[in-house]
Amino acid sequence: MILTILPPNFSFDLSQLKLFRYFILDYIKYYIKKYLLIQQQHNNTSEKQEFISSDLTYEFYKLHLHIQKIYIIMQNQVVQKGISEIQKYSKALLGNKNYVSKKLAQDPDYFSKLAKGQSPKYLLIGCSDSRAPPNELTETDPGEIFIHRNIANVVNMTDLNLNCVVQYAVEHLKVHNIIIMGHTFCGGVKAAMNQDSVGGLLDLWLNNIKHVYEKNQHLVNQFQDENDRVACLSCLNVREQVLNMWKNPIVQKSWQNGHPVMIHGWLFRVETGFIEELQIDESIPENLSNVFRLQFKNAQQATQSQNQDDKDEKNVPPSNSEKYQQMQNKLENEFRKLSPDSQDSNQEPQKDVVSQISGLLQDDPNFKQENK
Ligand SMILES: [Zn+2]
Known part of the structure; x- marks a missing residue:
């Protein structure tokens, strides 16, 4: 059922995984609600069907936990990569500070002269x-x-x-x-x-x-x-x-x-x-x-x-x-x-x-x- 709903080019990148997780959660919530409702009504005719649904819900719940684990691992990887990229980015700003101090050491008026025009x-x-x-x-x-x-x-x-x-x-x-x-x-x-x-x-x-x-x-x-x-x-x-x-x-x-x-x-x-x-x-x-x-x-x-x-x-x-x-x-x-x-x-x-x-x-x- 899920496979038919998912787009044909579906692949597990982080953003799609997030969406997929929400989808599974909604699915579980929907069946739990329905299961509880039917239990209250004690409708014998649909009892068998609801047992199947509840099994399916449990399987989905396991899938949800599994996806959540993958999601957390991937998120950590992204965070690690982000930290490393931010460090590289900061290097450029630090370089600018060094550049300014070197130029000012050579000529204290360097930048004020530069500001006058080109x-x-x-x-x-x-x-x-x-x-x-x-x-x-x-x-x-x-x-x-x-x-x-x-x-x-x-x-x-x-x-x-x-x-x-x-x-x-x-x-x-x-x-x-x-x-x-x-x-x-x-x-x-x-x-x-x-x-x-x-x-x-x-x-x-x-x-x-x-x-x-x-x-x-x-x-x-x-x-x-x-x-x-x-x-x-x-x-x-x-x-x-x-x-x-x-x-x-x-x-x-x-x-x-x-x-x-x-x-x-x-x-x-x-x-x-x-x-x-x-x-x-x-x-x-x-x-x-x-x-x-x-x-x-x-x-x-x-x-x-x-x-x-x-x-x-x-x-x-x-x-x-x-x-x-x-x-x-x-x-x-x-x-x-x-x-x-x-x-x-x-x-x-x-x-x-x-x-x-x-x-x-x-x-x-x-x-x-x-x-x-
Ligand atoms: Zn070139």
């Missing part, structure tokens, strides 16, 4: 993976990098969240450098190469990377080792997202307003800790396919008026390409200073997969086609 130099779009924290990897302080993270560092054209971040960074914070940072051993990239579903929304999101994989299977599948294939697709994914960012109207408008924004692709190697700058291509909005190139009326006027001012001042207005090159050189110098190579020439970052991909890309007709 002027980050970079916008970084990275993966949500907990092993790739941008500030820690680049030894930058709070206030230096404006950050957006999502699964597998995707620049989705219609992502409201991402586009708000880009708009704020470019138009309000006046950031000149956007970095797309992928990483090796990326779970999102690995899942995108696999046909197993990871859930409705996640599958939809991973389609962004599946498109990259579909276009570049001939490159990715040249690697025997799965981790190399993931690293290869991570590089190609970064490249795709860099190209997506160039197509972004906020970025294009910024260039036309005379505020050049450079877009860089990075691969963080989880296994070595090094960040590799990917030589994606020479793409700048001027090289962008006409299909994606936008013209902003107001922006053009602004550029023309700025060019006129530049002409008046210097007589030689730098083109966007020149601005790009100047900014690129400046950034390269900055990162050269930070680069571990400059400190220890014995520790070269691994460039095997990246250099191979760069070589493959240069020979790839699709790549050449796309960048014309």
Whole structure:
């Protein structure tokens, strides 16, 4: 009887067990009431039937006790697990207290200075993976990098969240450098190469990377080792997202307003800790396919008026390409200073997969086609 009432997908997790226990209790109560009532009435015709019912009630009572035991054991396990999770959670708050005291020991005004505002130099779009924290990897302080993270560092054209971040960074914070940072051993990239579903929304999101994989299977599948294939697709994914960012109207408008924004692709190697700058291509909005190139009326006027001012001042207005090159050189110098190579020439970052991909890309007709 109970089995027919229970849903077909019934399994004994704690919440369902609780419900099941209440159900059994109600059942027992119902039969005890009925049994007592019939006993009072002394109705001979139903006596036999009620004996059966009372036996059944007793069996149910035993079942109830058994379930109660299981329930208590499971509840204890949950409580134990909860305590252990709370201890892990408390570690983060304790860590914050240590962080504050360390910072204040170095500079008593550190946080009051931080509260005055931010002027980050970079916008970084990275993966949500907990092993790739941008500030820690680049030894930058709070206030230096404006950050957006999502699964597998995707620049989705219609992502409201991402586009708000880009708009704020470019138009309000006046950031000149956007970095797309992928990483090796990326779970999102690995899942995108696999046909197993990871859930409705996640599958939809991973389609962004599946498109990259579909276009570049001939490159990715040249690697025997799965981790190399993931690293290869991570590089190609970064490249795709860099190209997506160039197509972004906020970025294009910024260039036309005379505020050049450079877009860089990075691969963080989880296994070595090094960040590799990917030589994606020479793409700048001027090289962008006409299909994606936008013209902003107001922006053009602004550029023309700025060019006129530049002409008046210097007589030689730098083109966007020149601005790009100047900014690129400046950034390269900055990162050269930070680069571990400059400190220890014995520790070269691994460039095997990246250099191979760069070589493959240069020979790839699709790549050449796309960048014309
Ligand atoms: Zn990832």
